[in-house]
Amino acid sequence: MDLNILDFAVRGSTLGTILILTVLIWLSRIAREAQFAWTLLAIASTAKSWSHLVENAGASADIVWVLKIIGTLGALGITWFALTIFLDEKRYRWLWLGSAALINMALLSVPLWPQITPFLRGYAVLHFLALLTLILYSARGDLQDARRRLRPLMSAFLLVYSMVQAITATPLKGFQSTNVALAQSTVFWFFLTTFAIWALKANLSNWPGETVPDATDKPTPQERSTEQTALVRRILEAMDEGVWQVEGLTVGSLAQKVGAPEHQVRKAINRGLGHRNFASFINRARIDAAIKRLQAPEASEETILQIAFDVGFSSLGPFNRAFRETTGQSPTDFRKQALTQM
CATH class of the missing domain: 1.10.10.60 (Homeodomain-like)
Incomplete structure (x- = not known):
C-alpha cells in the first residue's frame, strides 16, 4: 500500500475522532476552561498534522505557513488540557502555561535565530518531564477511578509524543520522510482513540470541574x-x-x-x-x-x-x-x- 494513502487515512481518522470528541466535550457539563483547552489542542494538532499533507499536495506556501504556525500552539494546548484534567488545584497553573507559551514563542523565533534550536529542545524536554512528574505525583489524592486509570495513558502520551517532537521535529518545517510522518500520525491516532474510548465510558460531567460538586x-x-x-x-x-x-x-x-x-x-x-x-x-x-x-x-x-x-x-x-x-x-x-x- 502507498504510504501516502495510508498516512492520509490515519490523519483522516484522527480528524474524525477529534471532531467527535470536541462536539461531546462542548455538549457536556465540564468546566468551560477544559472546553477551551481541548479546542486549542484540537486546532493545533489538526493544523500541524495536515500541514504536511497540504504541503505535499502543492498547496500555497501561505496556507502551509499558517497551518504550521497554528501547529506550534500544541505545547500550550497539551499542557493546558493536561492541567485541567488532572489538577483540581489551580495554584501555579499560570506558571505552567507561561512555560508552554515560551516554547511556542521560541518555535516561532527559530527561523530568525536557528542557533536557539538545541536550547529549545532541551527546555521542551524539561517542561514535559516536569509535567509528567506532576501528573504522576498528583495521583496520590485523586479520588476518581476513571481519571486515575487515564493517568498512565496520558503520561505515556506526553512522554512518547511530546518529547519525540521536542527532540526530533524541526520547528516550522515539514517531515522529510513519509515514514516519520506516518509513525507520528499513528502514535497520535492510537492515543487519541484510546482517550476517546475512555471519555465515552467515563461520565464527562465529572471531569474536569469544581473540586466539590453541588x-x-x-x-x-x-x-x-x-x-x-x-x-x-x-x-x-x-x-x-x-x-x-x-x-x-x-x-x-x-x-x-x-x-x-x-x-x-x-x-x-x-x-x-x-x-x-x-x-x-x-x-x-x-x-x-x-x-x-x-x-x-x-x-x-x-x-x-x-x-x-x-x-x-x-x-x-x-x-x-x-x-x-x-x-x-x-x-x-x-x-x-x-x-x-x-
Whole structure:
C-alpha cells in the first residue's frame, strides 16, 4: 500500500475522532476552561498534522505557513488540557502555561535565530518531564477511578509524543520522510482513540470541574449500595472523631482507620460524598473547624498560626490558601468581620 494513502487515512481518522470528541466535550457539563483547552489542542494538532499533507499536495506556501504556525500552539494546548484534567488545584497553573507559551514563542523565533534550536529542545524536554512528574505525583489524592486509570495513558502520551517532537521535529518545517510522518500520525491516532474510548465510558460531567460538586450532583442514598452507605457512615464517624486533625493524613491511613480497602474508600468519598480530591475533602473539615474558632469570641486571642496548626495544617501558607478558596477571605479579615457582627 502507498504510504501516502495510508498516512492520509490515519490523519483522516484522527480528524474524525477529534471532531467527535470536541462536539461531546462542548455538549457536556465540564468546566468551560477544559472546553477551551481541548479546542486549542484540537486546532493545533489538526493544523500541524495536515500541514504536511497540504504541503505535499502543492498547496500555497501561505496556507502551509499558517497551518504550521497554528501547529506550534500544541505545547500550550497539551499542557493546558493536561492541567485541567488532572489538577483540581489551580495554584501555579499560570506558571505552567507561561512555560508552554515560551516554547511556542521560541518555535516561532527559530527561523530568525536557528542557533536557539538545541536550547529549545532541551527546555521542551524539561517542561514535559516536569509535567509528567506532576501528573504522576498528583495521583496520590485523586479520588476518581476513571481519571486515575487515564493517568498512565496520558503520561505515556506526553512522554512518547511530546518529547519525540521536542527532540526530533524541526520547528516550522515539514517531515522529510513519509515514514516519520506516518509513525507520528499513528502514535497520535492510537492515543487519541484510546482517550476517546475512555471519555465515552467515563461520565464527562465529572471531569474536569469544581473540586466539590453541588449537592445536586451527588448520588441519592437510594443510588448507593448498602455496603457503600455503611462505609460512608464509617468515614463520617471517623471525621467526627477528628481524624482530619492528623497531619499528613492519606487515603491509605484513613482506610486503615475505617477498616476498608483503599480503593473502596476512594470511591465512597468520591461518589458518596461528592469530592474529587482527597486533600479538598480533608481541608474542608479543617477549614470548617477553623471558621468556628475564628468566630468564637473566647478564641480571639489565639493567633492565626496557632489555629492553623491546631486544625491540622503544617504551615500558614497552605492554610491561608485553603481558607481563601473556601470563604473568599483571608483568616484575618474573616475574623474581624465575624467578631464585629456579634
